[in-house]
Amino acid sequence: MRKVLLVIAVMIVFGFFLVWLSGCEETAQSKPNAPIAQQINFVGDSSTRIYHMPKCKKCPHESQIVPLDSPLSATQAGFKPCKYCKPPHEDLPEGMPKPQQNR
Numbered sequence: 001m002r003k004v005l006l007v008i009a010v011m012i013v014f015g016f017f018l019v020w021l022s023g024c025e026e027t028a029q030s031k032p033n034a035p036i037a038q039q040i041n042f043v044g045d046s047s048t049r050i051y052h053m054p055k056c057k058k059c060p061h062e063s064q065i066v067p068l069d070s071p072l073s074a075t076q077a078g079f080k081p082c083k084y085c086k087p088p089h090e091d092l093p094e095g096m097p098k099p100q101q102n103r
Helices: 002-030 071-076
Strands: 042-045 050-052 065-068
Touching: 042 071
Parallel strands: none
Antiparallel strands: 042 050, 042 065
């Protein structure tokens, strides 16, 4: 009898866990105020002038983030690709002047 009650209790706890887990996924997907790194394509670091993939471990602190749409826009703004996460890189089209580095 105790084994049956124990199995039922474990099944109930496991059921609650599954319900809680599915609710967490829905909440994370429907959050309008998701972190900035999840809302943009690329993240630029204003101090190092390097751009990253949003989930890169070398991503800058939120106060230094520059949102970027594409590798071309990053290159036009004077950013270089991160050597850690290796985001896609596009060279500037012929005839476009290279941005000046302000140091």
